[in-house]
Amino acid sequence: MLAPSLSAVFFLLVIPVCFVVVYSFWLRSPYGADIPAFQFGNYAKFFDDFFYPSLLIRTIRVALETVALCLVMGYIPAYFFYRTESRLKPFLMILIMLPFWISFIIRTLSWINILGDSGLINHLLMKGGFISAPLPMLYNEAAVLMGLLQYLLPFMILNIYVSLDGIDKSLTEAAKSLGCTEWQAFKEVTLPLSLPGVSAGCLLVFVLTCGTYLPPMILGGPGNDMIANLIFKRIVGTLDWPFGAALSTILLGLLGVIVYTYNRYLGINQIFKTLQ
Amino acid sequence: MEKEKNPGLVQFRGVMKRFGDVLAVEKTDLDIPEGSLVTLLGPSGCGKTTLLRMVAGLETPTEGDIYIKGNRINDVPIHKRNLGMIFQNYALFPHKTIFDNVAFGLKYRNIPKDQIKEKVSRALEMVRLPGVENRMPSQLSGGQQQRIALARAIVIEPDVLLMDEPLSALDENLREEMRLEIDNIQRMLGVTSIFVTHDQREALSMSDKIVVMEGGRKQQEGGPEEVYNNPANHFVADFLGHSNFVDGVIQSRDGDGYRVKLEDGNELMAEGGDWREGDAVEVVVRAQKLDIVPRDSHQTDDAVNCFFGKIKERSYMGGEVSYFVELENGTVLHVIGIVKTKPFRRGDPVAVTAPPRHCKLLRKES
Numbered sequence: 001m002l003a004p005s006l007s008a009v010f011f012l013l014v015i016p017v018c019f020v021v022v023y024s025f026w027l028r029s030p031y032g033a034d035i036p037a038f039q040f041g042n043y044a045k046f047f048d049d050f051f052y053p054s055l056l057i058r059t060i061r062v063a064l065e066t067v068a069l070c071l072v073m074g075y076i077p078a079y080f081f082y083r084t085e086s087r088l089k090p091f092l093m094i095l096i097m098l099p100f101w102i103s104f105i106i107r108t109l110s111w112i113n114i115l116g117d118s119g120l121i122n123h124l125l126m127k128g129g130f131i132s133a134p135l136p137m138l139y140n141e142a143a144v145l146m147g148l149l150q151y152l153l154p155f156m157i158l159n160i161y162v163s164l165d166g167i168d169k170s171l172t173e174a175a176k177s178l179g180c181t182e183w184q185a186f187k188e189v190t191l192p193l194s195l196p197g198v199s200a201g202c203l204l205v206f207v208l209t210c211g212t213y214l215p216p217m218i219l220g221g222p223g224n225d226m227i228a229n230l231i232f233k234r235i236v237g238t239l240d241w242p243f244g245a246a247l248s249t250i251l252l253g254l255l256g257v258i259v260y261t262y263n264r265y266l267g268i269n270q271i272f273k274t275l276q
Numbered sequence: 277m278e279k280e281k282n283p284g285l286v287q288f289r290g291v292m293k294r295f296g297d298v299l300a301v302e303k304t305d306l307d308i309p310e311g312s313l314v315t316l317l318g319p320s321g322c323g324k325t326t327l328l329r330m331v332a333g334l335e336t337p338t339e340g341d342i343y344i345k346g347n348r349i350n351d352v353p354i355h356k357r358n359l360g361m362i363f364q365n366y367a368l369f370p371h372k373t374i375f376d377n378v379a380f381g382l383k384y385r386n387i388p389k390d391q392i393k394e395k396v397s398r399a400l401e402m403v404r405l406p407g408v409e410n411r412m413p414s415q416l417s418g419g420q421q422q423r424i425a426l427a428r429a430i431v432i433e434p435d436v437l438l439m440d441e442p443l444s445a446l447d448e449n450l451r452e453e454m455r456l457e458i459d460n461i462q463r464m465l466g467v468t469s470i471f472v473t474h475d476q477r478e479a480l481s482m483s484d485k486i487v488v489m490e491g492g493r494k495q496q497e498g499g500p501e502e503v504y505n506n507p508a509n510h511f512v513a514d515f516l517g518h519s520n521f522v523d524g525v526i527q528s529r530d531g532d533g534y535r536v537k538l539e540d541g542n543e544l545m546a547e548g549g550d551w552r553e554g555d556a557v558e559v560v561v562r563a564q565k566l567d568i569v570p571r572d573s574h575q576t577d578d579a580v581n582c583f584f585g586k587i588k589e590r591s592y593m594g595g596e597v598s599y600f601v602e603l604e605n606g607t608v609l610h611v612i613g614i615v616k617t618k619p620f621r622r623g624d625p626v627a628v629t630a631p632p633r634h635c636k637l638l639r640k641e642s
């Protein structure tokens with residue numbers, strides 16, 4: 001029964017990753033095919049120039065910011081979906097999924113029409129006479145965060161919602177009958193029991209942010225590149241496959257360590273999950 | 277000297293609840309006496325839960341008022357009502373230990389820590405689960421979890437204990453045990469309780485008063501025996517126990533009883549009520565109250581309310597046998613008989629007697 005999924009994982013995931021790791025030890029040849037080798041020059045290059053590690057640090061910082069934004073902005077709609085008895089709920093849920101039906105590139109590009117110098121906001125502000133010159137809203141970290149948020153918020157909302165939806169509503173009713181106000185019942189019951197979803201959502205958003213390059217490429221300035229932009233430029237731009245592979249391997253290793261520690265540390269939440 | 281009990285600790289006055297177009301509870305007046313256990317009994321969807329939830333403050337009456345200890349509580353938020361609630365699915369907090377679950381309500385009543393500890397362990401003893409303070413709910417069985425839920429509800433010394441089908445998630449054999457547990461504790465503490473169920477056996481065995489409901493309306497209210505023996509209408513007679521119904525017309529008064537001309541052509545003596553000649557009635561006889569004997573052992577032909585027929589169906593249920601007897605004129609009667617010698621078999625000719633005092637008369641509902 002497991003065979004098809006295991007072979008899919010093997011051929012689509014394990015083998016390509018092995019290729020990347022093997023490639024990261026090869027030598028680059030300026031003239032022809034890269035030369036198979038086993039040497040650490042590509043890794044040494046990464047640590048020689050602080051520019052490279054600094055990109056990695058920035059990536060992690062931006063990813064943490066994105067997680068924080070998604071968490072705050074995702075919990076509220078997820079909680080609304082959990083509590084509402086509106087007949088519009090299925091329709092609103094589809095609206096959350098709707099962005100997935102539109103190409104990620106198009107969605108990211110569309111921010112230029114909103115935040116750009118001749119975009120919607122500047123246009124309205126200038127027409128209204130509030131400003132005389134367009135506000136520079138694009139090509140900075142805030143714009144990148146906006147793009148990331150738009151991309152990742154649905155993942156956070158859905159993860160939290162699934163967790164909330166598994167909470168029996170009579171638990172809050174029991175808490176209130178025992179003396180809790182609505183807010184106390186939320187703190188005592190709903191919030192702790194939704195933590196598995198919160199934790200899964202945060203991890204997903206973090207990992208996806210670390211691996212994405214479109215929002216910084218389209219909405220960011222020269223100083224907003226993240227590690228995936230560098231990998232993209234090395235492999236697609238300068239065709240430096242061995243160094244690109246080494247960068248990928250470093251990112252993969254770091255994410256692996258983070259995911260592992262996160263799961264161990266937040267393993268407490270797994271108890272809640274199994275208890276339900 | 278014992279304090280006088282309040283006959284209406286909880287009072288419903290013209291309480292009605294509507295969800296959009298659905299009328300869940302029709303205008304209802306009801307009193308729950310202090311210290312008693314009152315059961316709301318009825319089929320699924322009859323509005324029992326809604327009535328209970330209005331006491332709890334989880335639903336607001338569309339019309340009417342609810343009083344607890346004489347105070348109108350329509351606008352009192354749930355957390356200030358001092359009620360104990362027990363849910364069908366236990367509703368224990370899965371992320372808290374048993375101690376924290378039971379102590380939950382006490383914590384919100386600002387009771388000192390050492391007292392909380394004492395009260396919790398006393399409540400756990402009462403539900404016969406001492407020493408489980410440090411376990412998690414998932415480590416207990418369903419029956420044990422429901423007992424913890426009971427402990428959590430009574431430890432706060434609620435004014436009213438509200439239970440919504442607390443036994444229906446339990447296995448058949450645990451159900452009886454838990455029912456006795458609730459019954460004992462309720463009596464021991466004397467806590468005024470409202471118990472919702474669709475199971476007539478639960479209702480009949482533990483209630484001081486049963487409120488039979490149907491279609492959002494109270495059909496009858498009374499002690500278990502009264503409701504069982506003197507059903508107020510067709511619904512109650514049909515819902516509680518197994519009854520036979522035959523339509524008829526009052527022919528004449530005859531001593532204490534009435535002679536009824538049945539629509540199947542037979543004639544029957546029935547007792548009770550105040551009827552006039554020509555009244556359209558419905559005769560109700562409980563399946564258990566009919567006597568059944570072999571046809572040939574039946575001697576006298578002049579016995580009252582005696583009918584002849586054949587066994588059409590039978591199902592053996594251990595101590596008793598349920599028969600469907602087809603009478604000579606085609607009417608089918610349901611008879612439940614205790615097995616004394618050998619049960620009848622399909623096709624056996626039998627005589628069925630309906631003692632007049634067990635033949636109740638109801639007004640024919642259109």
Ligand SMILES: Nc1ncnc2c1ncn2[C@@H]1O[C@H](COP(=O)(O)OP(=O)(O)O)[C@@H](O)[C@H]1O
Nearest residue numbers: 295298299300319320321322323324325326327
């Ligand atoms: N929150 C609600 N919204 C709409 N209709 C409801 C709601 N709660 C109950 N009802 C309706 O009210 C009626 C009575 O329900 P309920 O009190 O749960 O019945 P019971 O507990 O006797 O099975 C049913 O027809 C049910 O569909």
Ligand SMILES: [Mg+2]
Nearest residue numbers: 321324325326
């Ligand atoms: Mg119900």
